[in-house]
Amino acid sequence: ALVPADFEVQARGTLQPVVRQKVFAPIDGVVVDVRARHGMAVAQDDVLVALRNTELDLEIADLAGRRAATSKQMQSLRRAMLGENRLSVDEQNRLSGQLVQLEKTWESLDRQHALCLKKRALLKVASPIQGQVITWQAEQRLARRPVRQGQVLLTVADPAGPWRLEVDLPEDRTGHVAKAAQQQKRPLPVEFMLATEPGHAYRGQVEQIDGVAEVRNGVGNSVRVNVAIDKRKLGSLRPGAAVTTKIYCGKRSLGYVWLHDLVAFIQAKVLFYF
Numbered sequence: 001a002l003v004p005a006d007f008e009v010q011a012r013g014t015l016q017p018v019v020r021q022k023v024f025a026p027i028d029g030v031v032v033d034v035r036a037r038h039g040m041a042v043a044q045d046d047v048l049v050a051l052r053n054t055e056l057d058l059e060i061a062d063l064a065g066r067r068a069a070t071s072k073q074m075q076s077l078r079r080a081m082l083g084e085n086r087l088s089v090d091e092q093n094r095l096s097g098q099l100v101q102l103e104k105t106w107e108s109l110d111r112q113h114a115l116c117l118k119k120r121a122l123l124k125v126a127s128p129i130q131g132q133v134i135t136w137q138a139e140q141r142l143a144r145r146p147v148r149q150g151q152v153l154l155t156v157a158d159p160a161g162p163w164r165l166e167v168d169l170p171e172d173r174t175g176h177v178a179k180a181a182q183q184q185k186r187p188l189p190v191e192f193m194l195a196t197e198p199g200h201a202y203r204g205q206v207e208q209i210d211g212v213a214e215v216r217n218g219v220g221n222s223v224r225v226n227v228a229i230d231k232r233k234l235g236s237l238r239p240g241a242a243v244t245t246k247i248y249c250g251k252r253s254l255g256y257v258w259l260h261d262l263v264a265f266i267q268a269k270v271l272f273y274f
Contacts, residue, residue: 001253007256019161021131028146040133051147163237174223203229210224
């Protein structure tokens with residue numbers, strides 16, 4: 001109770017580039033070609049995935065046929081109005097009205113056709129940024145699969161930019177870190193170790209603590225903590241590399257440092273009911 005010691009909260013996370021963009025399906029379709037491969041370098045606007053939408057193809061063909069038929073009707077009316085045979089005023093007015101109606105119909109069909117062509121162009125899904133594909137086994141996951149508008153297909157990251165740790169802090173440990181962050185005048189120090197380099201510790205500092213807890217696989221309810229690092233000091237940079245972190249939360253008694261998990265359990269599971 002009297003001996004002070006460093007109080008550190010442990011959590012797991014991953015090493016990630018800061019600049020990342022998810023690639024979404026712009027419209028419904030079926031994946032017919034996956035050009036993206038894990039680790040592949042891509043430029044902005046490079047095509048990563050090609051989709052097919054059969055309903056859209058049929059609609060384009062139907063609109064093209066109706067537009068062509070309307071155009072022929074318009075040409076026929078114009079020839080009739082400019083022909084050698086003199087038409088009565090009533091007949092001229094009737095044909096003029098029909099021509100105006102056909103012109104409006106053609107304009108509407110033309111707009112619909114142009115819109116469908118723009119939608120078809122979206123079926124070639126391009127990279128939003130220059131970087132590297134970091135989605136694992138993209139071809140196996142997507143090939144010949146139907147996708148819905150807004151569905152995430154891939155993720156592209158910029159490995160040349162800054163990197164950070166994305167730590168999933170269990171919710172029951174968030175209070176310690178949040179309290180320490182309020183008390184400390186400087187960002188909380190973080191010590192971390194890459195799973196690929198056991199025994200080699202690196203250092204960073206807490207950059208941001210999310211205000212909302214989310215359920216994440218393998219962690220349960222957790223809060224995302226972003227940790228700023230110096231990528232130049234790391235031997236290898238691999239997106240998604242697992243890390244173990246210790247977040248410094250100030251000084252506490254040695255007994256509390258050793259037994260704080262047990263104390264929290266007793267407070268939550270035992271004392272709460274009395």
